[in-house]
Amino acid sequence: MNNFLIHSKRCFINNQFIDATLHIKNKKIHQVINGSHTIDNIPFLDYGNLIVMPGIIDAHVHINEPGREHWEGFETATKAAAIGGITTLIEMPLNASPVTTNVKSFKIKQNASTHKLHVNCGFYGGIIPTNANEIEDLIKAGVFGIKGFLTHSGLDEFPNINKQHLEDIAPILKKYDIPLLLHCELSDDNIPEVINPKNYNEYLLSRPQHWETNAIDLALDIQEQFDIKVHIVHLSASEGIERIKNRKQATRKLTVETCPHYLFFNSEDIPDASPIYKCAPPIRDKSNNDSLWRYLLNDGFDFLTSDHSPAPPARKQLENGDFFKAWGGISGLQFILPILNTEGKKRGLCLEKFIPLLTENPAKFLGLEFQKGKLKEGFDADIIVWNDSETYTITGESIQHKHKATPYLNEKVNGKVIHTFVNGIQVVEYSKLISLQQGKLLLKNNK
Numbered sequence: 001m002n003n004f005l006i007h008s009k010r011c012f013i014n015n016q017f018i019d020a021t022l023h024i025k026n027k028k029i030h031q032v033i034n035g036s037h038t039i040d041n042i043p044f045l046d047y048g049n050l051i052v053m054p055g056i057i058d059a060h061v062h063i064n065e066p067g068r069e070h071w072e073g074f075e076t077a078t079k080a081a082a083i084g085g086i087t088t089l090i091e092m093p094l095n096a097s098p099v100t101t102n103v104k105s106f107k108i109k110q111n112a113s114t115h116k117l118h119v120n121c122g123f124y125g126g127i128i129p130t131n132a133n134e135i136e137d138l139i140k141a142g143v144f145g146i147k148g149f150l151t152h153s154g155l156d157e158f159p160n161i162n163k164q165h166l167e168d169i170a171p172i173l174k175k176y177d178i179p180l181l182l183h184c185e186l187s188d189d190n191i192p193e194v195i196n197p198k199n200y201n202e203y204l205l206s207r208p209q210h211w212e213t214n215a216i217d218l219a220l221d222i223q224e225q226f227d228i229k230v231h232i233v234h235l236s237a238s239e240g241i242e243r244i245k246n247r248k249q250a251t252r253k254l255t256v257e258t259c260p261h262y263l264f265f266n267s268e269d270i271p272d273a274s275p276i277y278k279c280a281p282p283i284r285d286k287s288n289n290d291s292l293w294r295y296l297l298n299d300g301f302d303f304l305t306s307d308h309s310p311a312p313p314a315r316k317q318l319e320n321g322d323f324f325k326a327w328g329g330i331s332g333l334q335f336i337l338p339i340l341n342t343e344g345k346k347r348g349l350c351l352e353k354f355i356p357l358l359t360e361n362p363a364k365f366l367g368l369e370f371q372k373g374k375l376k377e378g379f380d381a382d383i384i385v386w387n388d389s390e391t392y393t394i395t396g397e398s399i400q401h402k403h404k405a406t407p408y409l410n411e412k413v414n415g416k417v418i419h420t421f422v423n424g425i426q427v428v429e430y431s432k433l434i435s436l437q438q439g440k441l442l443l444k445n446n447k
């Protein structure tokens with residue numbers, strides 16, 4: 001079926017909910033018609049009062065294939081994405097093996113995704129201390145940005161870089177106007193000694209706010225010095241907000257994201273010996289997270305991402321509970337919408353503000369704003385239908401990720417994705433996959 005109509009009394013168009021009919025034809029939104037409108041011989045899908053909106057664009061996902069497909073793979077991750085209402089995701093240059101730090105490894109990763117993309121998928125390239133001369137070719141090959149770490153990434157194959165490495169590649173990033181994505185933690189020895197590695201608070205104190213703020217200062221320096229696009233991934237430290245705010249007043253080239261786990265959980269509630277909650281930077285205390293929410297409600301964050309970064313249960317040290325030995329990463333791709341919607345409702349986040357943070361805004365960051373992220377004529381027909389009044393509990397059976405281990409298990413949430421369309425094809429119907437391999441591999445046209 002590549003010619004049909006979708007109607008809802010609540011289509012999210014031009015930042016408001018309106019009664020409209022979308023005519024979907026040849027993978028695109030062919031026409032947007034006000035009100036309920038039928039056309040002879042064209043199927044009419046009437047979704048009543050359910051929300052119809054652009055598919056979610058998750059600009060920060062770790063899929064780990066090839067090389068670590070026992071952690072997560074394209075098949076399972078993109079199925080989880082489709083069920084969760086994510087129609088486009090951008091995959092990070094780690095934790096697959098090889099890591100995406102040259103064109104050869106980029107091609108290997110693209111090949112590994114063949115016949116496994118159930119939603120659209122693009123990629124970032126990575127900067128490590130030894131690959132400055134590979135960056136231009138990676139950009140030309142179609143990555144959406146270049147990601148680097150300012151502290152140990154957790155993977156020896158992806159060592160962290162310093163200011164000099166960033167200065168070396170900044171002119172290339174400037175030439176192609178491509179964003180530099182930075183994991184902002186700058187480690188030092190100014191941390192307490194660990195006494196009980198199963199105590200969450202000790203883990204929290206081992207990655208203090210000043211690691212993030214020192215790294216943010218470095219990121220802002222690079223941004224200002226070279227006038228390049230710099231994106232701060234997964235902000236957790238609220239002490240970073242003021243400096244980001246100030247710099248953002250001077251430039252539109254600085255962007256910042258945060259993730260559901262920093263907005264949904266608080267360190268006070270994390271039990272000891274539960275590294276399922278371990279991520280870096282860490283989930284901080286309630287007052288910190290309240291500040292993140294205030295910044296979000298004041299339009300500070302450019303967009304929100306899952307930072308889905310799963311690992312097998314043994315790697316997460318789920319049995320022995322050692323926060324320091326466990327892999328740092330939260331598995332949650334499938335649940336970005338209900339988690340943020342649930343907490344957002346409590347915090348007074350209206351849907352008109354919430355939806356663009358998952359659709360239009362990441363599309364703009366990725367340079368896809370003329371193609372994705374809006375229900376607009378000529379745009380790709382990546383569309384989701386969801387019920388914002390359905391409350392349910394996240395169960396193990398519903399999880400499509402490779403591993404069921406996620407801190408969101410058993411959480412009572414609000415907001416359920418019912419139908420998902422990818423490139424004009426319905427891939428999810430009543431929360432079940434009905435069509436596979438409808439996703440496209442996305443390469444950015446960097447000229």
Ligand SMILES: [Zn+2]
Nearest residue numbers: 060092307309
């Ligand atoms: Zn990440």
